[in-house]
Amino acid sequence: MVDKKLAARVDAYVDEVWDSVVSDIDTLVQIESVEDLEHATDGAPFGPAPRAALDAALSIAQRLGLDTVNCNGYIGYGQIDGQDDKQIATIAHADIVPLGTGWDFDPLRVTRKDGYLIGRGVADDKGPLVLSLYAAAFVRREAERSGSAPNHTLRTLIGTNEETSMGDVEWYLQNYREPDFLFTPDAEFPLICGEKGRVQGAFRSQAIVGKNSNTVLVSLDGGTVANAVCSLAEALVRANAKELPAANNIELEEAGDGLTRIVAHGKGGHASMPEGTLNAIGVLVDYLLDNKLYSPSQQSYLELEQKIMASTDGSSLGIDATDKFFEPLTCIGGTVRTNKGCFVQTIDVRYPTSTNVDKMCEVLEPLAQQHGACFEVQANMTPFLTDPESPEIQTLVSTYNEYTGKHGHAFTIGGGTYARHFSKAAAFGPFEHGATLPSWVGPEHGPNEGVNEEEFKQALKIYIVAIMRLMEISLD
Structure with missing residues (x-):
């Protein structure tokens, strides 16, 4: 006392x-x-x-x-x-x-x-x-x-x-x-x-878009920072907006030159507390895949995106983990960009002591390769x-x-x-x-x-x- x-x-x-x-x-x-x-x-x-x-x-x-x-x-x-x-x-x-x-x-x-x-x-x-x-x-x-x-x-x-x-x-x-x-x-x-420890990394696709390309999916862009769940994302596709179906959290608008802008809305939040959020990139990717708004060379990367967005505990990627001191690992997609003909998707992982960056890379690097992409660690802080x-x-x-x-x-x-x-x-x-x-x-x-x-x-x-x-x- x-x-x-x-x-x-x-x-x-x-x-x-x-x-x-x-x-x-x-x-x-x-x-x-x-x-x-x-x-x-x-x-x-x-x-x-x-x-x-x-x-x-x-x-x-x-x-x-x-x-x-x-x-x-x-x-x-x-x-x-x-x-x-x-x-x-x-x-x-x-x-x-x-x-x-x-x-x-x-x-x-x-x-x-x-x-x-x-x-x-x-x-x-x-x-x-x-x-x-x-x-x-x-x-x-x-x-x-x-x-x-x-x-x-x-x-x-x-x-x-x-x-x-x-x-x-x-x-x-x-x-x-x-x-x-x-x-x-x-x-x-x-x-x-x-x-928790923190890994920030990025999945980069092969060059599958370009100014002179005729690919269906022209660009992806979403999120503001890597350490927040994305609340707004958009894609530019070669399609007629009037022929595309309506969907929840999706807006369609004509962008000229035979292009349509697809805007997805989500619910943002901090990367360390993703419960209750809705990732707009995931909403957008699901819509693109459901409606086949991609070229054959782009499908595999979109399927990788879908895996990234399918969970917030890393289980859809095979990196989920927990221990007696910490709550389970969290993993979110923060930003997606179109850069030099490639799509680049960032992730933010907060991890407990039962795993580490090397264990995660052993899973994420071959997974990226399976989808014609690469994974690179941009920053790591140990727990x-x-x-x-x-x-x-x-x-x-x-x-x-x-x-x-x-x-x-x-x-x-x-x-x-x-x-x-x-x-x-x-x-x-x-x-x-x-x-x-x-x-x-x-x-x-x-x-x-x-x-x-x-x-x-x-x-x-x-x-x-x-x-x-x-x-x-x-x-x-």
């Missing part, structure tokens, strides 16, 4: 500093810290605005009494030195996704309304970043109160490139040693202890897992449960956070898994991005107590 005297000091501290917490979040939200590589410079490798947000966060950390270091503009940190050489760390980020449209509030200011904080980055991840700094400031205050440094060093890392390539943390790990344990406040409670029974993970989860009265357990996801870059790490809050928001409050990356203020205050308390407890653990 939480020490009652410590809990009382934590409660008083959070009440004391809360208005300053909100003010500091607002300071960071005012900086439109979107990656801008066109204007990157030495000391600002991801652009001037992410650097400005890093400077502002370091200024907050310094004001709170932390020793601060700017690591060449890639990343920075505030620190409290410990009695030994072991290091506990947090990592949050000061960069954001673009503002986008549809806002009812100023995206570059924090608006307080009906118990919520609204603004770009309040949830992802400027708000949690400020919480991590104030949690560290409490540890510093306790050290001064007791007259003794904490057992381990505490470092609060401030990233600047999480939303795009995570080049900040890659640079950091090339130049600094890893923390002995780290958590990132950029996810959900109770705690994420593992993230990340920290033992859910480890004392560090159990400390975080038990602290969460005590503060909430719940009986949560560590879980794994298909997405990715900073945590996967470290050997022993977790993603820990600050949001409730599966929680819903009022209709006027938006999610991360959306318009009206917002957080529940009381839940944020509780998250700060959880972080403080969890860190204080981690200080008592013997880190291996």
Whole structure:
């Protein structure tokens, strides 16, 4: 159980500093810290605005009494030195996704309304970043109160490139040693202890279309990014639109010169959570095959496309897998393009520890060859897992449960956070898994991005107590 005297000091501290917490979040939200590589410079490798947000966060950390270091503009940190050489760390980020449209509030200011904080980055991840700094400031205050440094060093890392390539943390790990344990406040409670591996690859057909070709299927185009289920896809075919049958989720329109444009509609979603989606490429391919809208040389590739789209667990391709830590493998078709006379279909696979990229290639490469195509891996990240029974993970989860009265357990996801870059790490809050928001409050990356203020205050308390407890653990 939480020490009652410590809990009382934590409660008083959070009440004391809360208005300053909100003010500091607002300071960071005012900086439109979107990656801008066109204007990157030495000391600002991801652009001037992410650097400005890093400077502002370091200024907050310094004001709170932390020793601060700017690591060449890639990343920075505030620190409290410990009695030994072991290091506990947090990592949050000061960069954001673009503002986008549809806002009812100023995206570059924090608006307080009906118990919520609204603004770009309040949830992802400027708000949690400020919480991590104030949690560290409490540890510093306790050290001064007791007259003794904490057992381990505490470092609060401030990233600047999480939303795009995570080049900040890659640079950091090339130049600094890893923390002995780290958590990132950029996810959900109770705690994420593992993230699936991720393979991005592409099936490329032989050259079966061309400007001077008389093939029936002239082009395929669909999807926006490789890591999202395609919601809109289209094909250009040599056919009379008036002679083609109607079908669900299909639009037909004349395109001139004896061509018809076939537009397929689906329901998009994130590659790691394809349940409930409908891939528009699959809708389109089924229509083309059902109505023989292809030349003989194109049929086999369309049949391969159909296999790709026939499942979201990889079973139609023969790569399905699961294990005791992760939910089953997911596999989705993201984009299809017509490129230099070839069709190119991307896939995004999120996989558990029971398989790997080599095992998948042993299946996918010969399958592609059977259909007159080739398969190539474009990127691969191995699964990340920290033992859910480890004392560090159990400390975080038990602290969460005590503060909430719940009986949560560590879980794994298909997405990715900073945590996967470290050997022993977790993603820990600050949001409730599966929680819903009022209709006027938006999610991360959306318009009206917002957080529940009381839940944020509780998250700060959880972080403080969890860190204080981690200080008592013997880190291996």
